[in-house]
Each structure stands twice: as structure tokens, then as C-alpha cells.
Amino acid sequence: MKILKKALVPFAILPLKNISYAQKRDSIPIKVRAFIADKFPQTRDLYADFTQVTPHHFSSKLMGTDLPENKMKSFQQLKAGANIYFFKKKTWMLSTSLNYRYMAFNTETPVLQEANTKNDFHYHTEAINFNYFSTLFKKTAIYTASASVDGSDQHFERVRGMVTASIVLKATPKTKMLVGIAGMIDPSSQVPILPIFTYEHKFNNGLVLDVLLPKKVLIRKDVFANGRLSLGTEMDNTSFYIYRNRKTYEFRQIEINSGVTYEHNLGGNFIGTFKTGIRNVPQARVFDKEESIKDYIFEADYQSSFYVNVGISYNPFGKPRAK
Template identity: 60%
Template sequence: MKILNKIIVPLAILPLNKIIAQEKDSIPQKVVAFVTDKFPQTRDLNVEFTQLTPYKYSSKLYNEDLPDNKVKSLQQVKVNANFYFIKNAKWMLSTSLNYKYTSINTENPTSIFSENTGNKNDFHYHTESLSLTRFSKLFGKTAIYSATASVDGSEQHFERVRGMLTSSVLVTANAKTTLTLGLAALIDPSGQIPVLPLPVITYKHNFDNGWVADIIMPSKIMMRKNIFTNGRFSIGTEMDNTSFYIYQNNKKYEFRQLEINSGVMYEHKLGNNLIGTLKAGLRATPSSRIFAKEDSFKDYIFDMNAKPSFYFNVGISYNPFGKPRQK
């Protein structure tokens, strides 16, 4: 299963969310107001805490079955920051800083995640990226070209360098509908294919009954509706991932897990720049693997099959560079 593609695709989509909102000279102002609403896709600073309910899992090490185990608790803290150095009608230069802390407590001791055979293991993972974006025209349509370089690692070392090229066209942009079609080329030495082209589609439509379809394929399908004065309710499915590095017996390994979160979300505007978020639902993990850093994702040594579990997430974002919605 080409799970690596699904894990990294959301990174390729990130520039598109920002770009549509910033292309003010090529898109009518009423369209910009629709896309850059009071709940922006990309937050300047975002902090989240996630708690999972206990779940059982089965696993294999070097294709040999291991005794079934149970994750008694799993907590995650995620911090994201996005900064813009250049932002005008033709160019955008930005950086994204991301940190994720994962704490896993299992029912039976395991030595898979650590040199110490214990029940509890903590992991720190970070990524930093620099993106350069160019706005242009292609056959009379707004065209967006982006190049991104990123590095990741743990609290001990920087580990991998990756690259990404994206190209997209703004096919439709009016007061109700925004549609972009594009292609992302992922450059990753640990992938099954070192350079992998992938289609990217974003679609947003405002229905007459107040509901909004917010789709970013293949990472997110959501239906949203503004409620109360400063609230928004959403229901749908989003993809996420958990990655971290493991250091054992003087060797480096990488853990990657695809996560599909299906549930509901409520966001509330707390002020001009603050947004609070609550999420809850069911998390499925189609694949979880550990492989040596020098190998690719397909050459895994550990594979885990986990049962679904319920998640609860609370977050807050601060958006000093955002502007209130035009009325």
C-alpha cells in the first residue's frame, strides 16, 4: 500500500490554501472575502492537544507475530507556526515550523519504540520548511507555482531533507465556488518512488442553505456551517499522520502512521485574532510501520494493525496577520 503518498500529500496542499487567499490582484475582492473568512484554513500560530481512548493492536516484527498489546493512553501536543517574508501580487515567500509531541503508554512492556523495555514512551518530532510561490497566468487563468524545501528530525538530530514542487490553476473563482486543479511532485529519498507526481484538487462551494462544502483531495472532505454569532460547526473526515524517529542499538529507525479522523468540530471566534477549536470523533489507523532510516517505507521491519479509537482534541490559534471578514 502506497501509504507514504497519503501521509505527505497534506504538506503539498498547504501553499494552495494560502495562495488563494493572497491573490488579490487577480481575483475579485468579493471572492477574496469568501475564501479568507473569519476561520482561515491556515493559522499563523496553532496549538492543539489530542487524547485518545484505549485501543488494542496486533503487530509483526520481521514478519513474525508478536503478542497482542493495548495502548492504555495516547496524548499528543501539536504546535504549528507560519510566517511570511514576502507577500504580494506576484510572489510569496513563507516558512512553516511544526512540532509534535507523542506520549504512548502500553499495557504490556515493549522494546519496539525504545531501548528501555517499558510501558511508557515519549517522542519529539519537528519539521521546518521554506516555500517560494509565484503567481502567474496560464490560458487566462490564475496559475500558482510553488517550490518547498523541508527538513525534519527529533530532539536529538535533524534527519531527513525533502522537496516538493506544485503547480495549480484556479479554474473557478466566484462568490459561491472556488475550484483549483493541480499537480504535486514529492521528492523523498525514503519513498517507494523517490520523485512522485500526485494530483491535487481543492473545492469550496457555498450552498444557499448556509452549508459550505470544503474539500481538499485526497486529504479532507468537510461540510461546514456558521452557527451563533461567532461559531462554526463542521462534520467530515480528515487525514493526519504521526511520525517520529527511534534510536536503538546505534541505529536510526522511523515510525510512520496514517490516521483518518472522522467526526465533528466546533470553532469559535474569541476575538479579532483568537480562535478556539473542539474536535471529537473516531480515529482509524490503516497502517503503522517502522523502518530503518536508510531504507524506504516498503522495507519495514515492524507493522502494526490497530483497532479504531475515539479522539478528543482541543486547540487555540492566534492569527495576528489575518484580517477580520469584510461585511
């Protein structure tokens, strides 16, 4: 259950980045808007990235029965997305998020398909996000509501809902902190309520502690003229749908990536990103789409592996800076 909480929190707080575009100077301080915008770089206006994972062994179970040891010979993932802002008013904003993933992997023996060991899957999500901005106890408060759908290259599959409420507790030049709560409307979720916590502290030596629990814990530092180096741990997930025996199943995997990230401002609102390190997968399950992830039929236990990720983003609505 703790692992699932970690996977869902980033999606619950995803829309908060948008407030940096929706407020006027007299409603939310500029330093607060900049802080929240910088916490959610995955919501850049347009982005694409590619991930390659090194070969690694894994064990698995099907319906509680151990399967023979297997090997992931290759794993690649391509992601692309867009975040479009429809209406921006003084106290509210409406936007949409469009995301696509293509995954391909090659195992030594069949796992998810009987006919062959080559698997490739398409997964997409589309969301409408509504943000409302106010004050609570004389502090900045942000309320969001999101409705989303996802699916494969064959069908739309699941409809989800989400609401969040958060408040900025502190916003000084050196330290900023935000707390809140998120509520999920999702039949596959194990937990309906999740906490939100974000913290940033700038040290005198130029280092920045960047915490978004439980999504990431990073130490950042600006380097060169237009770059930024980050060390730490980030969490991601991989999902796709499987069609077998006239039934629909969902594969959901949680990934913990620990290593180094370098971002560079390429000019003209373009940002290039390079990431590498060690990947651990604490949870990988297949379950009936109509059931919860706790009622899984297949699970896998992967060895640690190395990953490399390269990406580029374009931010026509924002400033040309590295995030």
C-alpha cells in the same frame, strides 16, 4: 501506496494558503484568494492543540513475525507551530513554516523500547516556501517550491523537497474548484507525483460542501454568532524517529478522523477549536531512515478508538474569523 499518497498530499499543498496575503486586487480576485486561504487552516499564523485518544487494542508484526496482542493504554499528542511571511510581492512570496509535536503513549507490553513501556518522542519540521503567482489559459495559476528539514530532540534527520503547480478552474460565489499536481523529492516516498483537487459548493440552505482530496471531506455550517460546525472526515499523520542499535528508524502513522468539529471566534484574532469522533489507523510502520516506507521492519494494526482534540490559534496577519 494509496495510503501514503493520502498522507503526503496535505504537505504538498500547504504553502498555497499564503497567496491570500501576497496578491494585490488587480492580480488575483479577492474571492479566489479567500477561497484558497480557507482551504488550508492548518497554516494559521500561530497555533497549538492537544489530542487525547482512548485505550484500544492492537496487533503487530516485527520482521514479518507476529507479536502478542497488545493494548494502547494511553496516547497523547501536543502540536504547536508558526507560519511567518518574509517577503510579499505582487507575483511572488517567501515564507517559513515551523512545526513541533510531542507524543507520549503507554502500552501494556514493550513495543519500541526494550527497557520499559512508557514512550515519549519529540518531532519537528522547518520549511522555506517560495510561491509564484501567474495566469495560465486566462486562469489563476500558483506555483510553489519548498525545502524542509525534520528531526527529533537529538538530531536533524531528513531533508525533503517539493514543487507544485495548480490552477483555479472555477471561482463563483457558490462554487470554487482548483486542480494541480505535486512532485516530491524524498527518499522515503513511494510515489514522486501526486494530484491536487479542491472543491467547495455553497447550498441555498447555508450548508457548505468542503472537499480537499484526499485530505478531507466535510459539510460545514455557520452557527451562533461566531461559530462554525463541521461534520465529516479528515486525515492526519504522526511521525517520529527512533534510535536503536546505533541505527535511526522512522515511525510513520496515517490517521483517519471522522466526527464533528466546532470552531469559535474568540475575538482579537483568536480562534478556539474542539474536535471529537472515531479514529482509524490504516497504516502504522517503522522503517530504516535510509530506506522507503515500503521496506518496513515493523507494522501495527489498531482497533478503532475515540479521540478528543482541543486547540487555539492566533492570526495577527489575518482577519479575526473562524476558519
